[in-house]
Amino acid sequence: MEFEELIAAALAVVAPRRLQGRLVGDVGAALLTADGNRFVGVCIDTPCGTGFCAEASAIAAMVTAGEERIARIVAVWRDDQDRIYVLPPCGRCREFIRQLDPANLDTEVVLGSDRWAPLRDLLPEHEWPSPIS
Secondary structure, three states: OOHHHHHHHHHHOOOOEEEOOEEEEEEEEEEEEOOOOEEEEEEEOOOOOOOEOHHHHHHHHHHHOOOOOEEEEEEEEEOOOOOEEEEOOOHHHHHHHHHHOHHHHHOEEEEEOOEEEEHHHHOOOOOOOOOOO
16 A cells, blocks of 8 residues: 555545534544554544544554554644645654554654655654663
8 A cells, every 4th residue: 555545544534523612533544554454543632631643543443453563654634725734643652553562663654645754763762771770
């Protein structure tokens, strides 16, 4: 699957709306598992801060289906002028991806229509620290 297909899958679930006065669905994510399955999700913002990112939503769908190894992931947002942006995962999502499976350090994180980086490059200090004494 090319980047464009995964970006299109993420964009297909972007449907911003208000829920209890909060914006939901304005960011969409799509991931491709190591087994070749695709999962999507949207962000949910809540007043108390317990909402979650679109990546976490897609990951929850993947885990529900019994998988944990992510080959590639992307998140997208569309602005008021209908321009599309690829968004890098936040720090919480980066760590979440890593903790699901050690092999996810090699997940291809899509950063644009023609560029990506392995998760390990976005989490340079991912190893557990050595004791200082």
